Amino acid sequence: MKTYAFGIDLGGTTVKLGLFKTSGELVEKWEISSRTENHGEHLLPDIAGALLDKLAERNIPVSEVEGAGMGVPGAVLRDSYVKPCVNLDQWGGFDVAAEMEKLCGFPVKILNDANAAALGEMGHGSGKGCKNMVFVTLGTGVGGGIVVDGKLLAGVHGAGGEIGHIKVVEGSDRVCGCGKTGCLEQYASATGIVKSAKELLADPEVETALRQYDPLTCKDIFDCAAKGDKAAIQLADEMCRLLGKALASVSCVCDPEVIVVGGGVARAGQPLLDGIQKAFRQYAFPAAEDTAFALASLGNDAGICGGVQMILTK
Numbered sequence: 001m002k003t004y005a006f007g008i009d010l011g012g013t014t015v016k017l018g019l020f021k022t023s024g025e026l027v028e029k030w031e032i033s034s035r036t037e038n039h040g041e042h043l044l045p046d047i048a049g050a051l052l053d054k055l056a057e058r059n060i061p062v063s064e065v066e067g068a069g070m071g072v073p074g075a076v077l078r079d080s081y082v083k084p085c086v087n088l089d090q091w092g093g094f095d096v097a098a099e100m101e102k103l104c105g106f107p108v109k110i111l112n113d114a115n116a117a118a119l120g121e122m123g124h125g126s127g128k129g130c131k132n133m134v135f136v137t138l139g140t141g142v143g144g145g146i147v148v149d150g151k152l153l154a155g156v157h158g159a160g161g162e163i164g165h166i167k168v169v170e171g172s173d174r175v176c177g178c179g180k181t182g183c184l185e186q187y188a189s190a191t192g193i194v195k196s197a198k199e200l201l202a203d204p205e206v207e208t209a210l211r212q213y214d215p216l217t218c219k220d221i222f223d224c225a226a227k228g229d230k231a232a233i234q235l236a237d238e239m240c241r242l243l244g245k246a247l248a249s250v251s252c253v254c255d256p257e258v259i260v261v262g263g264g265v266a267r268a269g270q271p272l273l274d275g276i277q278k279a280f281r282q283y284a285f286p287a288a289e290d291t292a293f294a295l296a297s298l299g300n301d302a303g304i305c306g307g308v309q310m311i312l313t314k
């Protein structure tokens, strides 16, 4: 194997980049802004330029680069083709790996961003040492990544690990970004729990401190729940119940060693994790009831760590 590899995390506002040694050590990380206008026409040239500039700055020849792995916010087929991404002005619909290879001169692999974070947590974070892991990220949406025998379960249609789109509520009127209704994402994301709160607070009889907050955020709900606010506790419990139920179903398919919970909502910390685990135990197949749970530990670095992991574990 050559000496260096890159991990890239392409997001809607910034691109995070990491130069790694192929031993796994992070040499340097930095960011550039994501120019998404005109269907993201500048994205790949900007990223390739940043990588090649970094190599020039450090006097590293392109021939010393094993490759780059890049996480993107959308569905990915065959580690290369990206379906149009909503967050990137519909950028996508082509073979991104082939285009990047042309611009960079070294091999490139593409993966979904939540899948990248899963690989990152497995290689460097809370799933370190595990070969079977489920990662769920709770942010604006709910993303997921499943690792089986050390390899990502990306699937054939780019739907592998899409835990956020497991149906958890029948007859729901919440239409998901995917076009269907009743998806976990509509109830267990930062925006989902706020929707649930608005429904609950529509009843004027409900006494709660949550009415003071405008706009109300997911963090306010967890803070109030920690202070004993009954409505907030009800909302947090229901979110944990649906997550525990969905993850128990996932565990019936892939039976992981550990379930790692990350994303902005996970800043609610141990109470959130305990709530999910309690619900999980209620729904899980008995043999899997004691599955370990952990909070993600890499934060913003999960994506670049996962990208490079894709190159190192080929």
Ligand SMILES: [Zn+2]
Residues within 6 Å of the ligand: 164, 165, 176, 177, 178, 179, 180, 183, 185
């Ligand atoms: Zn959905």
